[in-house]
Each structure stands twice: as C-alpha cells, then as structure tokens.
Amino acid sequence: MAQKIYFFLLLTSLACLPAMAQQTYDTEQNIYDETKGIVYDREFTVDMKLHTNGFALGVNFARLKTYYLTRFFNVEVGEIKHAKEFRQSFDFQTPAASRVSRAFIFGKQNNLLVLRAGIGEKRYLSEKAKRKGLAVGLSYEAGPSLGLLKPYYLELVRSSESGPFDDFTIRSEKFTQENASTFLDISRIYGSSGFSKGLGEISALPGLHGRFAVHFDWGAFDEFVKAIEAGVMVDAYFQRVPLMAESNLVETPENKSIFINLYINLQLGKRW
Secondary structure (H helix, E strand, O other): OHHHHHHHHHHHHHHHHHHHHOOOOOOOOOOOOOOOOOOOOEEEEEEEEEEOOEEEEEEEEEEEOOOOEEEEEEEEEEEEOOOOOOEEOOOOOOOOOOOOOOOEEOOEOEEEEEEEEEEEEEEEOOOOOOOOOEEEEEEEEEEEEEEEEEEOEEEEEEEOOOOOOOOEEEEEEEOOOOOHHHHOOHHHEEEEOOOOOOHHHOEEEEEEEEEEEEEEEEOOOOOEEEEEEEEEEEEEEOOOOOOEOOOOOOOOOOOOOEEEEEEEEEEEEEEO
C-alpha cells in the first residue's frame, strides 16, 4: 500500500513541474528580460523628412510582429519641386514700389503637393541591441499617392493701354499660352503672389510611390522611439506633371512624370 501511495505522489509531482516552471506575465505590462528585452506590441511615430527636392511630414501606425520585424501603415503630406527651380528677387522700380515684393521662381507653372499612403516593414539585420544600443535595419514602403497641382501666380507689371507710357498696373496672373510672352519676361515680373493665391483651383493627379532606406534605431528596447533613416524615394504619375511652363519663347526645363529623390528622415514616437 505504501508503495502505491509513493508511486502516486511521484506521478503527481512530475505532472506539476511544467506548471511550476512556467512564468506568467500580465499582458498589460512590458517585462524587461536581459536576453529578450521589453516585449512591445505597438508603435506610433512621426516622420520629419527632407529630400533633394522638397519635404514631407507623416505618421506611422505599426505592429511589432517579432523582435526583428515591424509592419506599419504610413500617411504623409509633402511637396515636390522641380530640380531646376531657382528662387530669386530684385528691386523693381514702379509707381507701386511701396508694395512689398516677394521672391519668385522664374518659369514655374504649378506647385505640387503630395498626399501619400502606404504599407511597409522595418527589418533589423540582427537581434535588437540592449538598452541604449543601436539597432540597424532596412525600411521599405509603397502605396498610392495623390498629387495636388496648385497654379503658381506671379505679380506682373502691365502698362496701361489708354494712359501714358509710364502708367503701370500690377496684376496677379497664372501661366497661360496667351500671357506666355509676359509671364516668361523676367523684366515684367514684380514678384510672386504668395502661396494662398490659387488654392481654389487645385487639380488632382493619381500616382504611386515607394521608398527604401537604411534604418538606425537608438535604444531599440526603449519606450520612446528615436530613429533616423536615409534612403531613396520614387514618386510616379500617369502623366507628365507641369511644374514648369513650357514655351518656345524661352528655354525652360522639361517636365516629367517620375521623380527620384534621396532623403533623410527623423523619426520620433512611442512604443507600448
């Protein structure tokens, strides 16, 4: 009888060992382990991006799938400029010289604002470093985009048709084939009309975008995200984007439908 009781107790003890060895964590807490780090589930970051022909501001909503893989959804807004844009200003003596003359871009026809949305991943090349360490990886993302074209207005000096020769007026005009000889005559430009002019005339261009970058994350186990990316981005549209006025009156840069830019991105945010 004693042998049966001893055998029963032995089996019961062996059955309880896995349960005793298992460690249970509260799923609402982030537990730090020296070998695995803090286990986070989600991440929210803000992007502040500068590229060779413009800028962008965006946000990322991310899920941390494993210690080396993060999937995210990105939304951003920015601007793309033509590579040949050159801002300039000079004093133009007219009877209206008391007005403030703004700097202008000669030959510019439209501003291009861009709305982007995409899905991407961050993959670390090795297991994340411990606290205060540097994690290095790759980041890539792609998706649809929407280009918003806003006419670029200049303040042009025009002579009065009925008044004396020195009777001038200044009119705010956008580029058309009818006013090309005046719009592209630098001696007739008083300055730009300001960004708000033309906001009611925006037109849309659908397109696609993608980017690829090297990702540097300081303190990959920290609650607060501090990262920098450097890479290349591509914006493609289904037609040429008329950023610069094209006319046979002057030599103007050619417009294109694909824009390739190098960029650097500062990323700040939080994990939980």
